[in-house]
Amino acid sequence: MATILKGAPVVAAMNEANAARCATMREKDVVPTLAVVRVGARPDDLSYEKGVLTRCGKVGVAVKQFLLPEDAAQDALLEVIRKINADPSIHGCLLFRPLPRQFDDRAVRAALAPEKDIDGITDGSLAGVFTNTAIGYPPCTAQACLEILKYYQVPLSGRRAVVVGRSLVVGKPAAMMLDRENATVTLCNSRTQDLPALCKEADVVVVAMGRQGFIGSDCLREGQVVVDVGIHVNAEGKLCGDVRFDEAEPLVEAITPVPGGVGTVTTSVLVGHVVDAAEKTL
Incomplete structure (x- = not known):
């Protein structure tokens, strides 16, 4: 019979470590902050978003939500991403994909700064994985x-x-x-x-x-x-x-x-x- 490699103990250890790191930064007046960008309200996106909000709350990561309607124009989404890139108080961005059909996915991904791409969706982040350099983050x-x-x-x-x-x-x-x-x-x-x-x-x-x-x-x-x-x-x-x-x-x-x-x-x-x-x- 195989040993079952359950995720729960891994999560508990990571939560403990992340909470300690957040507490240390808060003592230095830095609040780790995640931007959640969602277009529309797909049920699977909403479910994952709920899990992210819960996990962030447990360890001390703040969340700013940027919610656009299903029929939003690409320029509106690109403007949101530009604001996130320029905001030093936001440290990472989670962009829900796939995007609705009116969006150019490649152009949207390219607009996000790799250093804030905590989900590994940009070409810069993937380049970091393949070259073993600290550009963005892996998927x-x-x-x-x-x-x-x-x-x-x-x-x-x-x-x-x-x-x-x-x-x-x-x-x-x-x-x-x-x-x-x-x-x-x-x-x-x-x-x-x-x-x-x-x-x-x-x-x-x-x-x-x-x-x-x-x-x-x-x-x-x-x-x-x-x-x-x-x-x-x-x-x-x-x-x-x-x-x-x-x-x-x-x-x-x-x-x-x-x-x-x-x-x-x-x-x-x-x-x-x-x-x-x-x-x-x-």
Whole structure:
């Protein structure tokens, strides 16, 4: 039976550290502040926003909300971003995407200053990930995978890692961050030939395909650590991941659950980025 790598203990440790850092900055009259920019009111955006507000409140991060109607013009959104860039009291910006169809997503992302891009959406932030330089911040979900592995002291240096999925949100940045930990990384996709054999060679498997139950026991072996990034609703209305948990859990050494795994850590990573950005102003 696998060890279940739950996100809750990781979140608790991060909350404690972030709260202490915020308290230190408040003594120096600096209040870590997050700008939340939302266009319209998509239910998934509202749900995530509620979680962000709660997590920020627990550790002492202030939040300023910038809410635009669904039919807002692009110029209005760009003006909001310009104000956030120019406001020294705002240390990070969370911009909800995807944006409505009338927006040029690339132009909007390019308008945000990388140093305030705490969600890793700008080209500057991604450049920082790929060049291992302090430009912006990595995508939060990708970093959440690493935070879980580090918290549970999973060895990475010199180990084989396979990342299944090549998105700029998770797969590619996660691969670069594993490489930074001196893992030997193979980045796979849906067209990778003999994917099961490649996955079985790995000590750590990160699955971020966005396909329900994409990875099963045919791709796994004993002794592996599996990080499941996917989140879906199955036919029974229950949340599940990209990995067929019922097949993987009896086989591998350790696995993140869905729900209760990577997703729970993502918000704490975002809050930590705001705190880090605020510390850089001291």
